[in-house]
Amino acid sequence: xxxxxxxxxxxxxxxxxxxxxxxxxxxxxxxxxxxxxxxxxxxxxxxxxxxxxxxxxxxxxxxxxxxxxxxxxxxxxxxxxxxxxxxxxxxxxxxxxxxxxxxxxxxxxxxxxxxxxxxxxxxxxxxxxxxxxxxxxxxxxxxxxxxxxxxxxxxxxxxxxxxxxxxxxxxxxxxxxxxxxxxxxxxxxxxxxxxxxxxxxxxxxxxxxxxxxxxxxxxxxxxxxxxxxxxxxxxxxxxxxxxxxxxxxxxxxxxxxxxxxxxxxxxxx
Amino acid sequence: xxxxxxxxxxxxxxxxxxxxxxxxxxxxxxxxxxxxxxxxxxxxxxxxxxxxxxxxxxxxxxxxxxxxxxxxxxxxxxxxxxxxxxxxxxxxxxxxxxxxxxxxxxxxxxxxxxxxxxxxxxxxxxxxxxxxxxxxxxxxxxxxxxxxxxxxxxxxxxxxxxxxxxxxxxxxxxxxxxxxxxxxxxxxxxxxxxxxxxxxxxxxxxxxxxxxxxxxxxxxxxxxxxxxxxxxxxxxxxxxxxxxxxxxxxxxxxxxxxxxxxxxxxxxxxxxxxxxxxxxxxxxxxxxxxxxxxxxxxxxxxxxxxxxxxxxxxxxxxxxxxxxxxxxxxxxxxxxxxxxxxxxxxxxxxxxxxxxxxxxxxxxxxxxxxxxxxxxxxxxxxx
Numbered sequence: 001x002x003x004x005x006x007x008x009x010x011x012x013x014x015x016x017x018x019x020x021x022x023x024x025x026x027x028x029x030x031x032x033x034x035x036x037x038x039x040x041x042x043x044x045x046x047x048x049x050x051x052x053x054x055x056x057x058x059x060x061x062x063x064x065x066x067x068x069x070x071x072x073x074x075x076x077x078x079x080x081x082x083x084x085x086x087x088x089x090x091x092x093x094x095x096x097x098x099x100x101x102x103x104x105x106x107x108x109x110x111x112x113x114x115x116x117x118x119x120x121x122x123x124x125x126x127x128x129x130x131x132x133x134x135x136x137x138x139x140x141x142x143x144x145x146x147x148x149x150x151x152x153x154x155x156x157x158x159x160x161x162x163x164x165x166x167x168x169x170x171x172x173x174x175x176x177x178x179x180x181x182x183x184x185x186x187x188x189x190x191x192x193x194x195x196x197x198x199x200x201x202x203x204x205x206x207x208x209x210x211x212x213x214x215x216x217x218x219x220x221x222x223x224x225x226x227x228x229x230x231x232x233x234x235x236x237x238x239x240x241x242x243x244x245x246x247x248x249x250x251x252x253x254x255x256x257x258x259x260x261x262x263x264x265x266x267x268x269x
Numbered sequence: 270x271x272x273x274x275x276x277x278x279x280x281x282x283x284x285x286x287x288x289x290x291x292x293x294x295x296x297x298x299x300x301x302x303x304x305x306x307x308x309x310x311x312x313x314x315x316x317x318x319x320x321x322x323x324x325x326x327x328x329x330x331x332x333x334x335x336x337x338x339x340x341x342x343x344x345x346x347x348x349x350x351x352x353x354x355x356x357x358x359x360x361x362x363x364x365x366x367x368x369x370x371x372x373x374x375x376x377x378x379x380x381x382x383x384x385x386x387x388x389x390x391x392x393x394x395x396x397x398x399x400x401x402x403x404x405x406x407x408x409x410x411x412x413x414x415x416x417x418x419x420x421x422x423x424x425x426x427x428x429x430x431x432x433x434x435x436x437x438x439x440x441x442x443x444x445x446x447x448x449x450x451x452x453x454x455x456x457x458x459x460x461x462x463x464x465x466x467x468x469x470x471x472x473x474x475x476x477x478x479x480x481x482x483x484x485x486x487x488x489x490x491x492x493x494x495x496x497x498x499x500x501x502x503x504x505x506x507x508x509x510x511x512x513x514x515x516x517x518x519x520x521x522x523x524x525x526x527x528x529x530x531x532x533x534x535x536x537x538x539x540x541x542x543x544x545x546x547x548x549x550x551x552x553x554x555x556x557x558x559x560x561x562x563x564x565x566x567x568x569x570x571x572x573x574x575x576x577x578x579x580x581x582x583x584x585x586x587x588x589x590x591x592x593x594x595x596x597x598x599x600x601x602x603x604x605x606x607x608x609x610x611x612x613x614x615x616x617x618x619x620x621x622x623x624x625x626x627x628x629x630x631x632x633x634x635x636x637x638x639x640x641x642x643x644x645x646x647x648x649x650x651x652x
Contacts, residue, residue: 157375157377159373159374159375159377160377160379162342162344162364162371162373162377163371163373163377163379163438164379164390165363165364165365166342166343166364166365166369166370166371166439167365167370167390167391167394167438167439167442168365168366168391168394168395168442169365169390169394170365173394177390178379181381182379182380182381261424264422264424264425265424265425267425
């Protein structure tokens with residue numbers, strides 16, 4: 001192991017501190033026994049208890065999860081197809097326009113996207129609800145999925161698809177039996193990305209939400225306006241915990257697979 | 270082996286459908302041109318390939334050989350001209366509907382499927398019954414000696430085994446035509462030599478027509494019944510390996526296949542004998558030439574190093590003798606290459622078998638020697 005120089009050590013520490021101190025403060029204060037968020041009054045887990053009896057928060061969490069799952073699934077299907085066409089479609093007419101338009105929402109300000117979707121949904125449906133949030137989230141999440149999937153497809157050996165077609169598979173059959181199974185990890189991470197994007201979106205959701213469709217970020221934001229309660233700290237800590245466990249599991253599984261593969265290859269040669 | 274496709278000692282049994290005017294070709298390229306933008310990959314090419322042939326496309330990279338193969342597989346379509354398979358135009362037929370299979374340079378094995386499932390992939394698309402698929406996969410595994418590896422994934426087997434899986438997969442559907450794109454490029458030399466003979470064996474056993482793309486001339490010569498030497502989208506010469514080697518039709522072919530000495534000079538014609546004057550102070554080279562050559566024409570004389578013998582004295586039974594000085598000796602164990610400088614300045618290489626132990630070798634550096642060869646040993650080329 002190489003020893004780090006003082007300069008590197010300092011920048012590393014500062015960088016990580018910048019990233020993680022806010023979260024650590026939040027986690028520490030979620031175990032605060034007092035009512036005031038900023039004054040430490042001894043260790044306690046009571047806010048976790050009250051959180052699980054707060055119907056409004058639990059409802060919002062349930063709505064958020066349903067929205068996120070639906071969004072992630074829709075965005076993955078659409079984004080994968082878009083990515084596939086962009087990489088494999090060759091030089092069809094309007095390709096540049098299509099790729100530009102597929103990626104534009106990535107840099108479009110959320111406020112503008114939210115506002116335009118609000119206007120569209122008003123004309124289309126009249127009223128807002130969970131469906132409109134799902135549609136709105138799908139719109140911007142699918143761009144991220146298509147970026148992830150198309151970058152995977154760029155490094156995909158095209159001769160695999162040619163081999164499948166050479167052996168008698170139709171283009172659809174080739175996609176389902178060869179392309180999709182091989183790029184599946186990228187599709188899965190696209191799904192997870194879309195899921196987290198939907199989970200933490202506040203701006204767009206607040207434009208297109210309606211009665212009975214309050215997502216967790218909206219709920220937290222409105223609760224904070226009345227004063228930050230330690231309950232919200234507890235809720236946020238739980239969310240951080242879930243995300244951490246998810247990311248760790250995914251990377252561990254992936255690493256084990258890579259190690260196994262390397263071992264196999266060594267044994268084969 | 271009554272129907273061996275390889276030339277045998279019995280002349281009535283020689284496999285040479287290209288010389289038989291009644292033979293029906295399996296594949297016909299008719300004035301095929303393929304352009305990519307401004308670049309012409311295949312230039313107005315016409316060729317017939319016959320059933321049971323092992324046809325090699327040989328040439329440097331960018332000569333159009335891979336494009337030609339991809340047009341047969343259906344991945345590219347010709348800009349002009351037509352391609353017939355068994356008399357039918359296959360240009361409009363998509364790759365998945367052609368009775369043609371291809372073995373890819375990268376093998377293109379499906380990494381998520383086992384060896385068994387890789388081989389069964391094409392059979393399943395044919396809608397065969399389960400038993401029929403099982404039987405055929407087993408047969409293919411036996412043919413390629415992969416029985417033990419059926420349950421493994423491609424990354425769990427060695428390079429040579431992967432190559433055999435790719436071959437088994439492309440042969441499983443019993444195609445009329447098998448295309449091999451640099452099939453042995455990824456193997457080391459020893460394994461490559463073994464595999465070449467295996468390929469020929471399998472080709473004979475299955476009776477499939479093989480078209481192989483390679484840039485390795487040794488490989489093409491070993492496996493093929495006919496070799497097409499390609500350059501800039503054209504076939505410069507199509508002939509048997511022996512024909513290509515012994516009677517190249519151009520300087521390009523002579524130079525591309527094997528080692529050759531090329532000597533330029535002016536031709537003087539007397540009947541079918543040509544004398545080539547290549548230097549003021551040197552005796553002319555005498556050669557027998559079937560091709561019509563104009564008197565005084567500038568020609569290249571091509572002679573292979575192994576056709577020249579190196580001796581202390583000129584050999585009287587040979588038509589050509591020149592004196593020179595040994596400049597370099599390349600010792601390869603079984604043979605030695607002598608680089609001999611002629612008084613006129615040309616450097617000629619000659620190959621001699623080391624029939625004696627090295628300690629008893631006759632010549633060494635700076636020795637004066639005589640080079641001798643017959644009047645039929647070389648070829649007179651006009652291009």
